[in-house]
Each structure stands twice: as C-alpha cells, then as structure tokens.
Amino acid sequence: MxxxxxxxxxxxxxxxxxxxxxxxxxxxxxxxxxxxxxxxxxxxxxxxxxxxxxxxxxxxxxxxxxxxxxxxxxxxxxxxxxxxxxxxxxxxxxxxxxxxxxxxxxxxxxxxxxxxxxxxxxxxxxxxxxxxxxxxxxxxxxxxxxxxxxxxxxxxxxxxxxxxxxxxxxxxxxxxxxxxxxxxxxxxxxxxxxxxxxxxxxxxxxxxxxxxxxxxxxxxxxxxxxxxxxxxHYTKTENSTNVMVNCPYFTTSYFPLKGEANVNKNGSSFTVYICTEGEYTFEDNGKSYSFKKGDTILVPAALKDFSLKGEATLLEICIS
Structure with a gap:
C-alpha cells in the first residue's frame, strides 16, 4: 500500500x-x-x-x-x-x-x-x-x-x-x-x-x-x-495528546499543535485527525501534505512515524 x-x-x-x-x-x-x-x-x-x-x-x-x-x-x-x-x-x-x-x-x-x-x-x-x-x-x-x-x-x-x-x-x-x-x-x-x-x-x-x-x-x-x-474536562498541553475520552470504542485526545510535533505510533490502530482550528502540514519521508480547519484525515496504521507542523487545534482519535 x-x-x-x-x-x-x-x-x-x-x-x-x-x-x-x-x-x-x-x-x-x-x-x-x-x-x-x-x-x-x-x-x-x-x-x-x-x-x-x-x-x-x-x-x-x-x-x-x-x-x-x-x-x-x-x-x-x-x-x-x-x-x-x-x-x-x-x-x-x-x-x-x-x-x-x-x-x-x-x-x-x-x-x-x-x-x-x-x-x-x-x-x-x-x-x-x-x-x-x-x-x-x-x-x-x-x-x-x-x-x-x-x-x-x-x-x-x-x-x-x-x-x-x-x-x-x-x-x-x-x-x-x-x-x-x-x-x-x-x-x-x-x-x-x-x-x-x-x-x-x-x-x-x-x-x-x-x-x-x-x-x-x-x-x-x-x-x-x-x-x-x-x-x-481535559488538559491542553501543547504538542501532545491530552486524553478527553477513553472508552472501549475509541480514544479521543486534544492535540494543540504549535510549531512542530513528532508522532510515533505502534501500528495497532489507525489514527484520525480532525482539524477544528488553524492549519498544519503532515510530513512523512520528505513528503508534505497541507490541511486546514474542517479537514478530517485518516492516517493508516502502517504509517507509524510522521511529524505535524503549524498552528492548529486537532482532535486525535484511535482505538486503544
């Protein structure tokens, strides 16, 4: 793939x-x-x-x-x-x-x-x-x-x-x-x-x-x-996952992006990012993809290491 x-x-x-x-x-x-x-x-x-x-x-x-x-x-x-x-x-x-x-x-x-x-x-x-x-x-x-x-x-x-x-x-x-x-x-x-x-x-x-x-x-x-x-109620630490809801069906975190964040996943679940404010780029192996407020992306589980850059409010969802 x-x-x-x-x-x-x-x-x-x-x-x-x-x-x-x-x-x-x-x-x-x-x-x-x-x-x-x-x-x-x-x-x-x-x-x-x-x-x-x-x-x-x-x-x-x-x-x-x-x-x-x-x-x-x-x-x-x-x-x-x-x-x-x-x-x-x-x-x-x-x-x-x-x-x-x-x-x-x-x-x-x-x-x-x-x-x-x-x-x-x-x-x-x-x-x-x-x-x-x-x-x-x-x-x-x-x-x-x-x-x-x-x-x-x-x-x-x-x-x-x-x-x-x-x-x-x-x-x-x-x-x-x-x-x-x-x-x-x-x-x-x-x-x-x-x-x-x-x-x-x-x-x-x-x-x-x-x-x-x-x-x-x-x-x-x-x-x-x-x-x-x-x-x-949830915390709002920049460039990290702040868990809001953790249930058997999904885990949703608040991810306030400011500057750059490197993300490492273990491949057990896909990740979805919903951008609720701002804009950002998703970077992987020298390739860059731009997203903005209102965009929802599905990151395949096999894509484990990537970076996010920009100023944006993201919701990060996976199944843990």
Missing part, C-alpha cells in the same frame, strides 16, 4: 434543523441552506466515503479496506473488526434544535437492526450565546414518569439542560437521552451506526406539512433512566 494521510469527499446531508455554518465556518460546499451534517469519514452502508486526493482518489473506503485491511486499520483493530471500519466522523450544524433522541446499545442494535450500537462524543466547535444541549435526566426517572411527561408534552421539564461554549466535550453512552440545541457546531465521533430512536421533535413539520417518524416504543427499553455525568 502507498502510505499517505487519506482525506475524503464530505457526504453532505440536508436536515430540517440544518443551516449554513458548515460552509461559512468549515468551507464545505453545501448543496442547501439547511445542510445539517457533513459525514467526513464513513463506512455506513449507502454512505461510504470516497478518497478525494492522491493515488487512491475516487476509491471507496470499503474497497481500500478489502485490499489493505491491516495496513489501514492496524493489527489489533483488524483482528477485532475484520474489514469493517468501526467509527463514523461528522460535523453537525444545528441552526434549530435537533430532536430529543436516544441510541440503542450494541446488544439491542444487533438484535433489532444487525448494527453496532451508537456510543458517541461531541466536541463543541462553535456555540452562539446562550446555546444549550440536553443530556440525560435531571434526577433519576422511570419509564412511567418519562411516558407521562412525553404524553403531556412537557418532557423537557425532567431533562438536564446544559449551557455550552467552544471547547466543551460531552461523552454519551448508549441509552442517554439527548439533543443538540440550536446555535451549535459540533464535531461528532461515534460508532459506525445510523440507528437513532427519535422521541420528540418539537411538533415541527417539513415543507410538505409532514412530521418526522418517532420511535417512542423502541426507545423505552433502550433508555437509561439514571442520571449521567456526560461532560469531560
């Missing part, structure tokens, strides 16, 4: 709650004024990422994984997942509130949808004044209390609302009831899954006057009714 950092064509998704910040803030060529998501790196069936540059330009990720599973994924990840890419990376622009929703765990998702569950994390890239998210219950709840409030259209009264600012990090285990609020741009890292149980959609309708499908029954036994501590 020819080793270099792979960057992919964004897969852009129109959403009822989307806006234009993916273009204005991140330089994406959005097709509509309500573009809510940019899938940066995906192996979800029907939405498989395609390489945008270099010798593998126009190749789908799935094809590369069939050809070079160990070189890309790394020995440990390949042993665990075969030729499946286990994570999904997105940017989200919430002009309006997203629906209140929950994701099933691995067991339930496998049983009902033959899919992975959807453990995820959010990194807030931008937040308007007063913007908030919904994560979990204010106090321990129950299926009965939850259904009563849902039916009375006052579910929000028992949910935990948190004001957010740029740089905030939230880790959402499966079963956590949640919603991203209006006025927020988020980088999302999650398991490869598109299974969402939508519980409440603010009674809104689309241009045809139709409301979106709800999954109230399915959500009942997928939900965690306990309170959860979702916000993560």
């Amino acid at each position: 020819e080793l270099y950092p792979l960057i992919f064509e964004p897969i852009l998704k129109d959403r009822i709650w989307g806006g234009t910040k993916l273009q204005s803030d991140l330089g994406k060529n959005i097709p509509t004024q309500t573009t809510g998501e940019s899938w940066e790196l995906s192996a979800v069936p029907g939405d498989v990422s395609v390489v945008s540059e270099g010798v593998y330009e126009n190749k789908p990720l799935s094809e590369l994984l069939e050809q070079f599973p160990q070189e890309i994924l790394g020995q440990k990840v390949h042993e665990q997942f075969g030729t499946q890419f286990p994570l999904l990376f997105k940017f989200l622009d919430a002009r309006d509130d997203l629906s209140i929703q929950v994701h099933p765990n691995d067991e339930l998702a496998k049983q009902r949808h033959n899919s992975f569950g959807k453990t995820e994390m959010w990194y807030v890239m931008q937040a308007d004044e007063g913007a908030r998210i919904i994560v979990g219950f204010k106090q321990k709840s129950s299926p009965e209390e939850y259904v009563e409030h849902l039916n009375n259209k006052n579910l929000i009264e028992i949910l935990n609302e948190v004001k957010v600012k740029k740089g905030d990090v939230f880790f959402l285990e499966t079963g956590t009831i949640h919603a991203i609020g209006a006025g927020i741009v988020i980088a999302e890292i999650q398991q490869t899954s598109d299974i969402t149980y939508r519980i409440y959609d603010w009674d809104r309708v689309d241009v045809q006057g139709k409301s979106r499908e709800l999954h109230v029954e399915q959500a009942l036994d997928a939900m965690n009714y306990d309170t959860t501590d979702t916000q993560k």
